[in-house]
Amino acid sequence: xxxxxxxxxxxxxxxxxxxxxxxxxxxxxxxxxxxxxxxxxxxxxxxxxxxxxxxxxxxxxxxxxxxxxxxxxxxxxxxxxxxxxxxxxxxxxxxxxxxxxxxxxxxxxxxxxxxxxxxxxxxxxxxxxxxxxxxxxxxxxxxxxxxxxxxxxxxxxxxxxxxxxxxxxxxxxxxxxxxxxxxxxxxxxxxxxxxxxxxxxxxxxxxxxxxxxxxxxxxxxxxxxxxxxxxx
Numbered sequence: 141x142x143x144x145x146x147x148x149x150x151x152x153x154x155x156x157x158x159x160x161x162x163x164x165x166x167x168x169x170x171x172x173x174x175x176x177x178x179x180x181x182x183x184x185x186x187x188x189x190x191x192x193x194x195x196x197x198x199x200x201x202x203x204x205x206x207x208x209x210x211x212x213x214x215x216x217x218x219x220x221x222x223x224x225x226x227x228x229x230x231x232x233x234x235x236x237x238x239x240x241x242x243x244x245x246x247x248x249x250x251x252x253x254x255x256x257x258x259x260x261x262x263x264x265x266x267x268x269x270x271x272x273x274x275x276x277x278x279x280x281x282x283x284x285x286x287x288x289x290x291x292x293x294x295x296x297x298x299x300x301x302x303x304x305x306x307x308x309x310x311x312x313x314x315x316x317x318x319x320x321x322x323x324x325x326x327x328x329x330x331x332x333x334x335x336x337x338x339x340x341x342x343x344x345x346x347x348x349x350x351x352x353x354x355x356x357x358x359x360x361x362x363x364x365x366x367x368x369x370x371x372x
Contacts, residue, residue, distance in 0.1 A: 165247035176306050180225075184304050185353040186340040187361050191320050194367040195335055198261075201371060204240060204294045205265035207317055207339075210363035210370060212236040212256025215290055218356045222289050223312050225346040239288030239308070240268060242275045249275045250308070252288040261371050292317060302338040313343040313353070315360075 162170065194206060215222035215236040223232040236257040239250040251271035253264055274280040290312075293305040296319035305316040318338040325334045339360060343353045363370050 163247065165249075169247045172309055173306055175309050179309070180307050180344050181346060182307050182342045183345050183350070183353070184340055184342050185350065185357055186302065186338055187357045188336050188338055189361045189364050190325070190334050191337055191364060192335045194364055194370070195320065197367040197371060199371075201261045201265045202268065203296065203320070203337075204292070204317070205268055206261050206364060206367075206370060207292060207294070207315070207360070208238045208240060208253050208256050208264050208268070209259065209261040210360045211238055211290060211292060211315060212253075212259075213363055214356055214359040216257045217359060218352060220348050220352050221313050221343070221356045223347060224310050225312065225344050226310075230347050233289040235287075235289065237287045237289045239291040240271075241291065241293040241305075242272050249280065249285065250288060250291060251275060251280060251284050252286065254287060290314065296320065296337060302340055304340050304342050307342050307344055311344075312347050313341055313356075315357075316340040316342070 191203070194203070198206060215238075219232045220230065222236055223230060225231070235255055237252050237254045238256040239252045242249050242251060251268075251274070253259070253267060256264060259267075271280065271284060274284065288308070288311070291305070291308050291314040293314065294317040295303055296317055299319055301321060302318040303316050305314045307314050316339070318340070320335040320337040322333050323336045324331055325336070327334060339357055341353050341357045348356075
């Protein structure tokens with residue numbers, strides 16, 4: 141369904157203004173994002189990750205899939221991040237289900253990779269490709285969009301180096317993934333060009349402390365910088 145014009149264009153100091161009625165999906169996203177910013181006191185923690193070896197070894201595995209798997213493993217080790225603050229209590233989720241933000245035309249859609257810690261990065265890459273195709277052709281099911289305990293948003297493919305993402309209601313944190321950029325760095329005692337990307341965690345401070353956030357993103361970084369183990 142495309143957005144429909146709800147009022148004729150008006151002319152003023154700003155020129156012609158066309159008022160457009162948002163679609164149901166767009167209204168839902170707007171409501172959830174407003175709810176998040178109004179109710180979740182979030183903060184950010186960012187790290188730079190050397191992905192040179194990962195990019196060389198990943199084969200057909202996408203960077204997003206590698207991050208999803210690394211996040212799944214890290215969630216298992218950080219209960220407060222794999223949870224939510226609700227009704228004055230801390231909730232910890234049993235499963236590490238990672239939602240991935242996908243542009244669905246009208247609005248953003250978040251299909252879920254269930255048990256991301258227990259699946260290989262290659263399997264996750266294949267599942268993500270299938271889910272993205274379903275989003276694009278409109279066949280994605282409600283079941284495929286439910287159950288996420290954490291969310292990842294990757295704008296790296298659009299050339300965005302770093303950004304912050306909004307924490308989804310019912311979750312403790314979300315991770316923003318930027319583009320890999322070339323940097324000169326010391327590696328094995330020599331100055332060499334390395335590929336570095338920025339991960340930015342937005343977290344609900346009511347359940348995730350600064351130390352928790354630092355430990356979590358540090359663990360994700362360590363996993364991504366050890367592709368031999370991550371891609372096994």
